[in-house]
Every structure is written in C-alpha cells, then in structure tokens.
Amino acid sequence: MLKNYDVVAVGSGNIDLIFRVPRLPGNDDKVVGEKIAESPGGTVANSACMMATLGLKVISLSSAGDDRYGESIINDFARHGVETKYIQINPGQSPNMAIIILDDSGEKSLIYAPGNHCEWDQETAFNAIGASKVMYTMPGDLEKYAIQAKYARSQGTKVAVDIEPHIATNKQQMADILNLADIAIFNRDGFIASSKCDPDWPVLHAMRRKYSLSALVVTCGAKGVMAVTEDEEAEHPGFRVPVVDTTGAGDIFNAAFIYSWIHHYPLRSAVEFSCAAAALNIMKLGARGQLGRPEEIERFISSANREV
Ligand SMILES: Nc1ncnc2c1ncn2[C@@H]1O[C@H](COP(=O)(O)OP(=O)(O)O)[C@@H](O)[C@H]1O
Ligand SMILES: [Mg+2]
Numbered sequence: 001m002l003k004n005y006d007v008v009a010v011g012s013g014n015i016d017l018i019f020r021v022p023r024l025p026g027n028d029d030k031v032v033g034e035k036i037a038e039s040p041g042g043t044v045a046n047s048a049c050m051m052a053t054l055g056l057k058v059i060s061l062s063s064a065g066d067d068r069y070g071e072s073i074i075n076d077f078a079r080h081g082v083e084t085k086y087i088q089i090n091p092g093q094s095p096n097m098a099i100i101i102l103d104d105s106g107e108k109s110l111i112y113a114p115g116n117h118c119e120w121d122q123e124t125a126f127n128a129i130g131a132s133k134v135m136y137t138m139p140g141d142l143e144k145y146a147i148q149a150k151y152a153r154s155q156g157t158k159v160a161v162d163i164e165p166h167i168a169t170n171k172q173q174m175a176d177i178l179n180l181a182d183i184a185i186f187n188r189d190g191f192i193a194s195s196k197c198d199p200d201w202p203v204l205h206a207m208r209r210k211y212s213l214s215a216l217v218v219t220c221g222a223k224g225v226m227a228v229t230e231d232e233e234a235e236h237p238g239f240r241v242p243v244v245d246t247t248g249a250g251d252i253f254n255a256a257f258i259y260s261w262i263h264h265y266p267l268r269s270a271v272e273f274s275c276a277a278a279a280l281n282i283m284k285l286g287a288r289g290q291l292g293r294p295e296e297i298e299r300f301i302s303s304a305n306r307e308v
Contacts, residue, residue, distance in 0.1 A: 001130035001155055005057045005083070006262055008128045008157075010137035010148060011044025012062035013073035014096030014115070016247065016287060021103055033101075040076040041098060041287040043138050043162060046248045049080035050255030050277070051136075053291040056262065059083040061128045063120050065093035080291070086128045088120040100247050108247050122147070130155045136258060138162040139177050149180035158182040158214070160261075162254050168194035178211035183261060185217040185254050204228045215267070217257060219250055225271050227257075232267040239279035239304050248287030253278040256297070276301045 021033035045060065052058045060082050064070035066089055073095065077084050094115040101109040125148055129135050135152045139145035139161055149159045160183035167190060168174040174194035178184055188199065197203045199218040208216040208228050217227040224238035256277035260270035276297050284290040292300065 005132040008132035009048035013045035014042040016041035046251035047255040052081035069095040165193035234267040
C-alpha cells in the first residue's frame with residue numbers, strides 16, 4: 001500500500017488534571033493543593049503531537065467521546081498538525097483520565113484511569129496502518145497489538161513500541177511484544193519489570209539480537225539513556241535543566257527518537273537530539289508543555305554543549 005504517512009500513532013488521548021501540592025498525601029490524610037491545569041495528554045497522543053511538530057506526517061488511530069473532553073482531545077491533535085480523520089467518535093465514551101500530582105521534587109506522581117470502551121473498528125485500523133511507514137504504540141492490549149503489528153509487518157510498516165512497567169510484567173509478555181516489533185523503547189522500570197534484568201550493555205545487545213530489533217532503547221529519567229542498534233551503541237547523560245514537570249518526558253523522547261530513526265540519524269546524534277527534546281519539554285508545565293521544532297532542539301543542543 002502507498003505510504004502517505006510517516007507514522008500511525010495507535011492510542012487514545014486522555015485528559016490530564018494537574019495538581020500542585022506541598023507534599024503527597026498519605027493514607028487517611030488530606031492535603032490542600034491547587035489545580036493548575038486541565039489539558040489533553042496520553043502517552044501515545046503526546047508522542048503523536050510531538051512527531052507532527054517535528055514535521056512528520058502523523059495519523060492518530062484512536063477514539064474519543066462526543067463530550068467536551070473528546071472535543072478538547074481532538075482539537076489539540078489538530079492544533080499540533082496530527083491527522084484526525086481516523087479518530088472514531090463514540091457517543092457516551094468517557095475519556096481516559098490522569099491525575100498528575102506535582103510536589104516540590106519536580107518529579108510527578110500519577111493516577112491513571114482508563115475510560116470505557118475506547119474501541120475503533122479493524123478496517124479503519126488496517127487502512128491507517130497500511131498507509132504509514134511506522135506504527136507507534138504502547139501495547140496495553142496484547143491481543144489487539146498482535147493483530148495490528150502482524151498486519152503492519154505484512155504491509156512493510158515498521159513497528160515501534162513504548163514499554164512501561166504496567167505493559168509487560170514478565171518475560172513472556174515482553175517476548176510477545178518484541179517478537180512483532182522493530183524498535184523497542186523502554187523506560188528503566190519497564191525494562192526491569194519485563195526482562196527481570198538491569199539494563200547494561202551486554203544485556204541490551206543480547207536482547208536486541210534475540211528479537212532482531214533495529215533499535216533497543218532504555219530511558220533512565222534524569223540519568224539519561226542507553227541505546228543499541230546492530231552496529232552502534234550510544235548513551236547520553238541527559239541535559240541538566242531546571243525541571244518544572246517531568247510529565248511526558250518519555251513520550252517526547254520517543255517521538256524525537258522515531259523522527260531521528262526515520263531520518264537515519266547516527267545513533268549518537270539520535271539519543272542527543274531525543275534527550276534535548278525531552279529536556280525542553282520538562283522545563284514547562286504539562287505533557288505538551290514545550291514541543292520543540294527541529295531547529296529549536298538543535299539550538300538548545302548547541303547552547304547546552306557550549307556551556308560545558
Ligand atoms: N529530570 C530530568 N532531567 C533531564 N532529563 C530528563 C529528566 N527526566 C527525564 N528526562 C529525559 O527524558 C527521557 C525519558 O524520561 P523517563 O523518565 O526515562 O521516561 P518516562 O517519562 O517514560 O518514565 C530521559 O531519557 C531523559 O533524556
Ligand atoms: Mg513513558
């Protein structure tokens with residue numbers, strides 16, 4: 001099938017309610033805080049907005065309700081240049097919601113509550129997948145992922161996955177995901193929860209080889225990232241920036257990494273570019289606080305590297 005799009009981002013948006021508190025509440029405890037924002041988020045949706053900001057042609061394969069939340073989710077995709085025509089609107093669908101709690105540490109605590117029946121039909125999914133060079137997803141539903149990823153591979157569409165700890169909690173689930181993937185990006189907790197190993201170079205290389213991945217990446221929050229491909233390995237310590245809100249750090253990193261991969265960046269440049277994209281975003285409030293265009297990210301890298 002003709003590839004009219006760079007990426008199909010498979011996963012629905014959600015609504016983030018962001019609160020600031022002096023400290024996290026304990027059990028049977030009450031803390032007076034402040035609600036500072038209500039904004040569209042969602043891991044894959046954040047990445048979709050970032051990839052479009054970088055200049056990729058991106059489709060969202062997702063669903064939304066017909067209420068004000070659904071409208072706000074769709075409008076924000078459109079504002080960032082994500083193609084919304086494949087988004088299925090389900091009357092009465094309640095949105096996925098996240099409560100994000102920020103204390104003085106700069107790190108977030110997050111409660112995620114999936115909405116109801118966030119479905120879309122298979123024909124729409126296959127059309128969107130077939131029309132894209134890369135399918136990017138966080139495989140929350142392994143059965144659905146397997147169907148979509150197998151179809152993607154039959155159409156020459158590469159499969160890229162984001163793996164957090166709740167996505168794969170054992171080696172079998174991880175294998176089921178990676179056997180159908182080309183690019184795997186874990187956060188550190190996700191890597192440990194699924195592989196039962198700490199991320200080190202021999203483990204990363206062995207895993208990449210075992211599942212014939214083009215690239216395997218492990219992001220380690222403020223400690224940066226490690227990545228391997230068939231003939232390269234690269235790490236980056238992350239950029240030291242004044243952190244306001246780390247929500248979406250991984251999503252923005254992943255989007256920039258997919259962009260770098262599509263544009264054949266050397267791995268070392270890809271990890272630097274992606275860490276810089278994430279660093280820019282965490283200096284502002286919200287999962288989509290500061291999505292940089294390529295030239296803005298390059299400028300940030302030049303000035304950060306001049307400082308050291
Ligand atoms: N406190 C931080 N300071 C600088 N960079 C950060 C910080 N937190 C995250 N990052 C950047 O974002 C990337 C992804 O963050 P990480 O926390 O590993 O993912 P996730 O948000 O999925 O848990 C890191 O590899 C790093 O480049
Ligand atoms: Mg993440």
